[in-house]
Amino acid sequence: MIGIFGGTGFIGRNLTDHLNAADMQYQVFSRREALGVGARTKLIDFERPETYVKYLKDLKSVVLLVSASVPSTFAxxxxxxxxxxxVPYSQFLxxxxxxxxxxxxxxxxxxxVYGPPHSSTISEDHPTNPISPYGCGKLMVEEMIRTTSTEGRWTYTIIRASNPIGRYQSSEKGQGLVARALDAAISNGVLEIWGDGTSLRDYVDVRDLCEVIVRSIKVDAARNQIYNVGMGEVYSVREIVxxxxxxxxxxxxxxxxxxxxFLVKDVILKIDKVRRQLGWMPKFDIRSSIMAEFAHASALSSPEAPYNLSIDE
Known part of the structure; x- marks a missing residue:
């Protein structure tokens, strides 16, 4: 059984869709239920282990998606x-x-987690020098997982994802440039751009990211590995807008x-390792990914949209 912690958030909702299509068994753990997940959700508080510890014995693999912040939250x-x-991750481990x-x-x-790049492209062995509390926190959790794995209780796969985009993403959660830009378009608002718009970013369609997650569970080569995951292409902020x-x-x-x-100006991820070891290639390009997100955002803006389509980690 696969346990998905944070399964009603942006990535989690897409992952459950992916697992349903593959007819794989899973259990979602979250603070709230979400449309389409229903009975497969156990309501827990990740900051309180007593709310979920009894369920861990039934799990063989876990996907950890819980986050209380985005880069700007605790800047x-x-x-x-x-x-x-x-601390909640240390309690979970x-x-x-x-x-x-x-x-x-x-x-x-x-x-x-990488901080300012030392080379034109960033591979997994690039030095990790975060310049934000968010990046520092992510790296701390990575190191805790790696350290506890040396006891032999479990193996791990750490996925260093670029900027995920796609269905279920929410501008209200501060979940990225694309969500904020489409929200500005739909609401006739003004999009605030940090800097001059020339910063380069890599993106990944959340459906492609979910495929890497599943392969990380299924493929033995993924054991005790770290993977960069992105489209392998970069775009400036202005190009995305x-x-x-x-x-x-x-x-x-x-x-x-x-x-x-707290933002790293230019990030260009090298994704050769995940391609080679997991036989994975991104299927979706930037335009089709934004189109999927726009279709979802437009549906949510409709007066008929159900309340429980909202996103919750």
Whole structure:
């Protein structure tokens, strides 16, 4: 049985769709239920192990998606990042010591953990020098998982994902440029751009990311490995905004503000390792990914959209 912690959030909702299509057995653990997941959800509080420890004995693999923050949440407050994200993961790993868990998949960050790049492209052996509490927290969790794996209780796969985009993404959760740009288009709002719009970013369709997660569970080569996952292409902020305008048919209004100190300016991930070891290739390009997200965002903006389509980690 696969346990998905944070299974009603953006990535989790897409992962459950993926597992349903593959007829794979899973159990979702989350603070709230979500449409389409239903009876497969156990309501827990990840910050309180007593709410979930009894379920761990039935799990063989776990996918860890829980996050209390995005890069801007605790931008100048590392204590809050540690308290809300790092400590709950340390408690989970302690609780899992007496479980049947054999493999852990953790979704980390493909930009924040590396910090300013030392080379034109970033491979998995690039130095990790985060410049934000968010990136520092992600790296702490990675190291805790790696360290506890040396006891032989479980193996791990750490996925350093670029910026995921696609269905179920929410601008209200601060989940990225594409979500915010499409929200501005639909609501006739103004999109705030940090910096001059030339920063380069790698993206990944959430459906492709879910395929890597599943292969990380199934394929022995993924044991005790770290993978960068992205499209293998980069786009400037301005290019993404132009694409969102083109797809939505609305000229998105923008406002430029000062670059945030916690953001890494240019991130270009090298994805050769995941291609080679897991036989994976991204299927979706940037345009089709944004189109999928726009279709979902448009449906949510409809007066008939059900309340429980909202996103919750």
């Amino acid at each position: 100048n407050d590392i204590a809050s990042e540690v308290r809300r994200n790092v 302690q609780a899992a010591r007496v479980s049947g868990i054999q493999h852990i998949v953790y979704i980390s960050s493909g930009g924040a 132009d694409l969102c305008s083109s797809i939505s048919g609305i000229n998105i209004r923008t406002k430029y503000v000062k670059e945030k100190s």
